[in-house]
Amino acid sequence: MENIKAKKKYGQNFLKDDSILHKIIEAMPNNENHTVEIGPGLGDLTQHMLKYKDVTAYEIDSDLLTVLQSKFANEIQSRKLELIHTDVLQIWKSKNTLYDGKYDLIANLPYYIATNIILSAIEDSNCEHIIVMIQKEVAQKFAANEGEKEFSSLGVMTKLTSKEAKILFDVPPTAFEPPPKVTSSILYIKKDLNNSLDDEFKSFLKAAFTQPRKKLSKNLSSKIDKTLLKEIYLALNIDENIRPHELSASLYHQMYEKVILNDKRKRN
Structure with missing residues (x-):
């Protein structure tokens, strides 16, 4: 050496x-x-x-x-x-x-x-x-x-x-x-060179894992209206007691898309 x-x-x-x-x-x-x-x-x-x-x-x-x-x-x-x-x-x-x-x-x-x-x-x-x-x-x-x-x-x-x-x-x-x-x-x-993530999604994920052992809904309530969160959970068939590490990556992405869709509706 x-x-x-x-x-x-x-x-x-x-x-x-x-x-x-x-x-x-x-x-x-x-x-x-x-x-x-x-x-x-x-x-x-x-x-x-x-x-x-x-x-x-x-x-x-x-x-x-x-x-x-x-x-x-x-x-x-x-x-x-x-x-x-x-x-x-x-x-x-x-x-x-x-x-x-x-x-x-x-x-x-x-x-x-x-x-x-x-x-x-x-x-x-x-x-x-x-x-x-x-x-x-x-x-x-x-x-x-x-x-x-x-x-x-x-x-x-x-x-x-x-x-x-x-x-x-x-x-x-x-x-x-x-x-x-x-x-x-x-x-x-x-x-997968066809896929990329935007900064808003990363911010959404950061909120989701703020306190990894708490319920996901508790973490996300700081970022998403509780009524909307309930609607998303229902639409995607997500257990209300789920913890952040238990939800799949694709469901995180679907949740985020629904949040974005809701924001667009509000603006129009």
């Missing part, structure tokens, strides 16, 4: 287990998509991916950037690798995408911004597959099904925008240097 210490402020934990790296490579989709990596670290995963695809890698740490520029000088010169020194969330804010063309996001993500990165990738219409290593508890939320206690707004959004979402395998702390305090998981999402 290069003489570089992981920095806490960037949530760095360098993956050192070769068998895990090979399993991530095996999970790469066999397609013509470009590959984008966020936080390449010391470039171990990058090195493996470059055998199969051209890669655009985003690195925020200038010390690591120097290491990567030296390690991959030939690949950068031949344009197999594009190394960009920036904060990806800022790129998403300004350009809405990390690559001008269809791409797959494959990365070992820093825990502290993993959720924001995945949500941004879900919204990015150029991103088709997401294969990322993140904290297991967060991965479970994205991959959860209705009825499971981990099912939250993240699970609803994933269900409505993807064809498939699952945890491929877990990664123990010992696979990293330094070892994190938690178990990690590899999350796989295959997006």
